[in-house]
Amino acid sequence: MELPSGLKYSREHEWVRVEGNIAVIGITDFAQSELGDVVYVELPEVGTEVEANNTFGVVESVKAVSDLFAPVTGVVLEANTTLEDQPELVNSEPYEDGWMIRVEMKDESELNDLLEADSYRAYTEEEGG
Amino acid sequence: MTNSEQELRRTSLYETHKASGAKMVPFAGYEMPVQYTGVIEEHNAVREAAGLFDVSHMGEFEARGKEAGAFIHKMVTNNVLRLEVGGVLYAAMCRTEGGIVDDLTVYRLDEERYMAVVNAANIEKDWEWMASHHAEDCEFENVSEQTGLLALQGPKAEPILAKLIPGGGDLAAIPYYGARYKNLAGCEVLVSRTGYTGEDGFELYCKSADAPALWEALMSEGEGEGLKPCGLGARDTLRTEMKYALYGNDIDESTHPLEAGLGWVVRYKAGDFIGREKLLALRAEGVKRKLVGFEMVDRGIPRHGAPILIDGEAAGEVTSGTMSPSLGKAIGIGYVPASNAEEGAALEIDIRGKARRAQIVKTPFYKKTETE
Numbered sequence: 244m245e246l247p248s249g250l251k252y253s254r255e256h257e258w259v260r261v262e263g264n265i266a267v268i269g270i271t272d273f274a275q276s277e278l279g280d281v282v283y284v285e286l287p288e289v290g291t292e293v294e295a296n297n298t299f300g301v302v303e304s305v306k307a308v309s310d311l312f313a314p315v316t317g318v319v320l321e322a323n324t325t326l327e328d329q330p331e332l333v334n335s336e337p338y339e340d341g342w343m344i345r346v347e348m349k350d351e352s353e354l355n356d357l358l359e360a361d362s363y364r365a366y367t368e369e370e371g372g
Numbered sequence: 373m374t375n376s377e378q379e380l381r382r383t384s385l386y387e388t389h390k391a392s393g394a395k396m397v398p399f400a401g402y403e404m405p406v407q408y409t410g411v412i413e414e415h416n417a418v419r420e421a422a423g424l425f426d427v428s429h430m431g432e433f434e435a436r437g438k439e440a441g442a443f444i445h446k447m448v449t450n451n452v453l454r455l456e457v458g459g460v461l462y463a464a465m466c467r468t469e470g471g472i473v474d475d476l477t478v479y480r481l482d483e484e485r486y487m488a489v490v491n492a493a494n495i496e497k498d499w500e501w502m503a504s505h506h507a508e509d510c511e512f513e514n515v516s517e518q519t520g521l522l523a524l525q526g527p528k529a530e531p532i533l534a535k536l537i538p539g540g541g542d543l544a545a546i547p548y549y550g551a552r553y554k555n556l557a558g559c560e561v562l563v564s565r566t567g568y569t570g571e572d573g574f575e576l577y578c579k580s581a582d583a584p585a586l587w588e589a590l591m592s593e594g595e596g597e598g599l600k601p602c603g604l605g606a607r608d609t610l611r612t613e614m615k616y617a618l619y620g621n622d623i624d625e626s627t628h629p630l631e632a633g634l635g636w637v638v639r640y641k642a643g644d645f646i647g648r649e650k651l652l653a654l655r656a657e658g659v660k661r662k663l664v665g666f667e668m669v670d671r672g673i674p675r676h677g678a679p680i681l682i683d684g685e686a687a688g689e690v691t692s693g694t695m696s697p698s699l700g701k702a703i704g705i706g707y708v709p710a711s712n713a714e715e716g717a718a719l720e721i722d723i724r725g726k727a728r729r730a731q732i733v734k735t736p737f738y739k740k741t742e743t744e
Contacts, residue, residue: 279395279407279410279411279605280410280411280412282412282673282695283671283672283673283695283702285671285672301724303673303695304411305411305412305605305609305694305695305697306406306411306605306608308673308675327671
């Protein structure tokens with residue numbers, strides 16, 4: 244499982260790349276592998292307010308529908324519309340071209356609730372049983 | 373481990389699946405492979421080359437004796453009396469009031485020996501229902517436990533299977549919906565040209581204990597031909613593209629064969645069967661709703677249970693839906709009022725509270741000739 248060390252991770256299996264007061268958000272390698280072939284992604288429109296621990300969109304594999312949970316609160320600056328036509332990027336490049344939204348953070352202290360790569364790995368190992 | 377996990381049953385291929393890297397999920401009381409490498413890859417393997425499925429969880433009942441044919445005939449909607457030895461038919465089994473107990477295939481294995489193949493989730497229910505009607509002069513046995521079942525499906529199925537039989541086994545002589553006993557890899561196997569994918573292929577009934585050896589033999593002969601092990605995920609996308617009904621999703625006891633598009637397996641003139649009177653009445657009355665196939669016009673994937681809207685009003689429900697790997701489109705199946713079931717009719721599907729446009733299309737969704 245690939246887990247870049249510069250990122251923050253949520254217990255709902257999203258990652259966050261912090262760029263100043265902006266959070267770039269996607270789902271982790273663990274999440275995409277559990278989901279299987281991603282065939283549909285639904286993301287919020289630019290300007291939407293997302294709230295930490297609330298759903299901001301949906302990712303669907305062939306078999307299952309899963310909610311996406313915002314790791315931080317803020318306003319959506321950009322959504323990765325490439326995923327409308329190429330949802331498989333979530334599988335092949337979860338941390339790069341498979342990113343989902345860019346959010347202007349309202350409260351950067353929320354980042355403290357997120358996990359570092361090592362503790363997220365331990366968390367997935369526990370969860371994966 | 374929770375109780376429900378402890379109660380899950382396993383087929384004789386469980387260890388083979390684990391060793392092949394399958395992701396196992398609970399299905400119909402069994403722990404079954406949902407995928408090996410990925411649903412789309414497995415789906416495409418079946419459309420383009422071949423796929424091998426373990427469907428040993430399916431149930432098999434055998435009826436033997438003078439009255440065996442008449443007994444099975446009475447239980448199902450299709451004409452079992454016309455079956456010749458080696459013949460197979462698809463049928464529905466109904467309650468007196470027309471509701472579908474199960475959909476099944478019936479084999480005539482010998483002059484006085486028949487086999488009914490039923491859905492795993494319905495084994496107990498079907499057994500009780502059938503056993504409660506069974507004739508004196510006929511032995512009726514549930515052989516599900518000792519029977520293994522593999523499905524080898526795809527355009528390469530026949531050449532792969534032929535490699536397991538010295539001289540090729542004259543598989544071409546087995547017609548669609550026909551079955552013959554063959555010796556494969558040292559195992560006695562009932563080779564049936566049937567399936568649930570829309571591709572040519574075989575369903576292979578063997579002794580449960582022989583299934584792993586048969587699986588290994590097929591995989592090693594088939595790998596060079598592009599054969600892949602396939603899970604229930606691909607089985608579902610393949611059958612949905614063909615609009616083959618899945619019991620528990622598209623049909624159940626609250627639906628009858630006529631509205632489910634299974635009128636073609638109801639034979640009224642061949643003698644009495646349970647539900648016949650009710651189905652005749654329903655036919656005379658005219659069917660009120662129909663199971664149709666539709667394609668999404670807007671984005672979104674229709675899923676089981678999503679409301680179907682016509683002119684903004686709830687008019688039915690999606691029974692199956694998926695992103696079709698072969699068509700690259702989101703497709704669905706559902707019941708709509710018969711007055712609005714025409715090809716081309718506009719529908720909306722309520723997906724997470726948003727009405728999204730869809731259109732009724734001709735089924736099967738997938739047609740072999742279009743892509744060849």
